[in-house]
Amino acid sequence: MRVTWDGEEIEAREGQTVAAVLTARGVRSWRTTRVAGRPRGLFCGIGVCFDCLVKVNGVPDVRACQRVVADGDDIRPQAGAELPS
Amino acid sequence: MNRVVVIGAGPAGLAAARAAAALGVEVVLVDAGPKLGGQYFRQDALASEDRFSFPGGVEHVPDAAVWAVEPIHGGHRVHLRIGAADDPSRTGRVLETRALVLATGAFDRVLPFPGWDLPGVFTAGGAQAMAKGQGVAAGDRVLVAGTGPFLLPVASSLAAAGARVVEVAEANAAVTGWLSRPRGVFAGWPKLPELARHVSALARHRVPYRSRTAVVRAHGSEWVESVTVARLDREWTPVPGSERRVEVDAVAVGFGFTPQLELAVAARCRIEGGFVAVDAAQGTSAPGVFAAGEVTGIGGADLAASEGAVAGAAAAKRLGAVVDPPLGAMARVRSGRRFAAALEAAYPVRGGWTDWLRDDTIVCRCEEVDLRRLMSAVDERDLGGVRSLKLASGAGLGLCQGRVCGRNVAELAGLDGTAFARRRIASPLRLGELAEAEPEAEAVEVPDRALGQDFG
Amino acid sequence: MSPIESADVVVVGAGIIGAACAEALSRAGRRVLVVDRGAPAGATTASGEGNVLLSDKAPGPELALALAARRRWPALLESLRGELGDLADVEWEAKGGLVVATSPDSVGSLRIISDAQREAGVEVHSLGPEGARKLEPHLTGTVTAAAHYPEDAQLHPVLAATALLAAVRARGGAVVGGVEADGLVVRGGRVAGVRIGGAAVPCGAVVNACGPWAGHFSVAAGAPIEVMPRRGMILVTAPLPPLVRRKVYAADYVAAVSSGDVDLQVSTVVESTAAGTVLIGSSRQRVGFDDSLEVEVLRRLARNAIRLFPVLEGVPVMRAYGGFRPYTPDHLPVIGEDPRMRGLWHASGHEGAGIGLAPATGRLLADLMDGRRPEVDPVPFRVDRPALMAEVRT
Structure with missing residues (x-):
C-alpha cells in the first residue's frame, strides 16, 4: 500500500504502524513540543507515553506507535498543539 | 449477561480467558492491540496468521481502547472505543459484567537523565516491540541500559532486527553472576535456560555486558548521537572519573516496570505497595473484580499466565460455574511469586x-x-x-x-x-466520541444472592 | 506533631478559604496554626478552575462579597509578591467572562440580569451575535446574544492557596497537613483549644474552614451547621492552540448554580488554562461524598461544550476530575462566629465560588474577630440564619 509522509508518497506494508513506516524510512522525529519546540519521536512504543504524536488525515494527537497504516493515509508531522483540520 | 470480561490479551488475560471458557462460561477478551499476545508474546504484525486460537465461547475484541470502567449496581460497565488508534471514527461499545478480570499488564519504568527526551532514546520495551512486532531496529548502534534480566531479551531482539548492540549496561549486579550457579532463591526458576541462551548470544556477538553501569546522559541536538556511561556505586551515584562517551544512534532504557493500574483504581480495587492487592483466587477488594499478571506484581509471563488461569476460574465461578480449585495453577502462582520477590530484591531501583x-x-x-x-x-x-x-x-x-x-x-x-x-479517563478519546450516544449496554443480570469471590 | 504548641487562632482546613482566613488573621498580627487532615490545597481547591467571577452572581449579598473580593485579589497578590517574591505568581489573569444565550428565549433574561448587575456596580457590555463572535471567534453560529464581563478573572487555585499559606508561615504561623482536628477544648462556654489527634492545642479561636466537610467538623465541634457536598465534574482536553480566550458559559449556568435540586444539573462552561488545556464544566449533583465516575455526566458535559464550540468535537479529552463544593441550602457562604460557642468561627459554604470569594471572606472574618467595621455587610452570612441552623430554632 502507499501512504504519504509530509506530502511525499511512500511504501507501507499491511500491519505496519505509522512509527514503523517512518522509522524504516529513517525518520526519527516527527513532532515538536509545545513549549520548547524540542523534537520528539518514538519513546515507549506501546501506547503509554504519548510522545510519538503525529497527524493522520488531518487529525492531530494520533500515537504513531499504535496507529496501523491504511492505504492512502496522509501522515504529517505535528508542531506543538494543533487543531483538527 | 453471564459472561466474563477480560481486559488485556497478554499472558495473564489469555490464560484467564481460556480458563473461564474451559469451564463453559462465555468470555469477551478485550485488547488494545490488533493481535493476541500483548507485549510479551508480541506477534509479528506483518504476518497474516495469528499464533493464538481459542476454544468456542471466547469473543476477542481487538483494537479496543478501554477508556472507562464505571462501577454500577452488581458489577461494572466497561466502555470501549473500537477501531484505528486515536481516530475519531472509532465505534463505541459498552459491556456490563459481574465478573471482570483485569490483566492490563505493565510498562517500562524509565529513570530520567539529561538528554533522555532526545529522539533515539527509547524504553527497552518500546525498542523490543518495534523489533519483534514490526521488524524495525531502533537504530544501527544501540546501547541497552537499565536493570533486570529483561535487558537481555531486548538486546537479543535488537540484534535479531539488525542493530549492533554496542553494550548492555546493568545498574545492579549482572545476571551472569547467579545464572552460572543458580542457587538459593533462583534455583529451579523456569526462566534460567532462556536467560542463559540470551547471555551466550551476547557473548557470541561480543556485546559487553557491564554491571553497576548506567547511561547518565544522552548527547545530541535533533537525535541522540552519543551517551555518557558511568560506573555506579552501590547506591547508584556515578563514580567520579568513571564517565566515558559511547557513540550510539539509539538507547533502550528500562528500570523495571510500572503496572497499568487505572482501571483497577476506577473499579475501586485496593492498591497495596503500588500493585493491585489480590487474594489466593486473584480476587481484588472489589466484588466481582479479579486481577492477574503484572498489575498484581512484576513477575514475568509464566507467573502472569498462572495467575490468569486462577483468575479465569474464579471469575467463572462467580458466574455460577461449578469449579474445582485450580490447585496446580495456584501452586505455580505461589512459587512464581517467590522468584518474583527474589528478582525484585536483586534488581531494585536505588x-x-x-x-x-x-x-x-x-x-x-x-x-x-x-x-x-x-x-x-x-x-x-x-x-x-x-x-x-x-x-x-x-x-x-x-x-x-x-x-x-x-x-x-x-x-x-x-x-x-x-x-x-487515578485516571478516570483511562485512554484519551475525542470530545465528539464522548458526546456520541453509546450503544445500549450489553447488560448484566444481577443475581438474587451474592456469589462467592473465591474457591471456598 | 505540631511546630506550634499553642496559637491565637487554629484554622481547620488548608484549602483556599482556610488559607485566606489564615493570611488575613496573620496579617492582623495573630499567630495562626493551619491544620488539614489531608494535604494543603489538595481537595476542593485542587478541583476548582480558579474562578474569580462577578458574571454568575445576581445582585445581592454574594455579589457584594464578590465585588469586594475582586478588588482585593490584585492588591493581595501585589502585597504577597513583596513578601514572597515569585511564589506569589499565581497565574492571575483578568481574562473576562462571556455569558452566551443560544436561544431567542434566553435573550430577555440575560438582559435583565446584566442590567441588574450593572446597577450593582459590575462592568457589563451587552453584545449581539457578531460582537460575541468577535470576542470568541470559535463560538457557535447559533449565539443570539451575549454579555461581556471584563472584570471576570482566573487564577491557579493551588498556587494561590499555597502562596497564602507560605505568607502565613513567613509571618511566624504554621501549616501542618495530615493531622485531623477532631473536636474542641471548651472552657467556661468558650473555645480554649482544639483537639488534634488526641492532643489539645490551646488557642483563643478556631476557624472551621473545612469546605464541604464543614458540616462534619461542626458536628465534632458540637455546633452543627448545614453544609453539604455538591459534586462537580470537569473534563480536560489535551493541550490546544489558543482557542477560547475568556471564560465562556451558557446563560442557563446562573440558574443551575442557584438551583437547589438534588438531581444532576449540567450547564456549559468552557475556558482555557495557561497550560493550553480547555476545561469543560460544569455539573452539580448532590450525591454525598460519592466520587465514582458516571459516564453519563461526562457525556452531557461533552455535548454541551460542542454545542457552544463546535471546533472542540475533534479534540482529545485526556482527563476528568471531580470534586465536592461546599453547599448551603440558601447558597450563601457562612462567615462568622457561632453564637452557640464563643470562639468557634465558620468560613465555608462558598459552593463553586470559594476561590474568587476567598480574600474577602478572610478579611471579613478577621475584621469581625478584631471588632473592626467590615467592608461588606456580614449579616447575610451570619451563622444563626434560619437556613443554616434549622435545628436551633426548634
Missing part, C-alpha cells in the same frame, strides 16, 4: 539516580517540566499530596497522565505516587 539529574533535566516529558520547576514547587509550596503537586508543578498533567513520570516525580518529592494512577 536512590542515587537522582544524582544523574541537573536542574534543567526534564522530569515530565509531556509538560516539559524540569527538575528545577518540580523542586521549587516541592520545596517552596510545602505540598503534601500528589494532586496538589501535579497542579502546582505541572508534572503529570499531560497526555500520558503521569504514567511515565509519576513514580519518579513522587520519589523526588518524597510522596506516595499511587495517586498518579
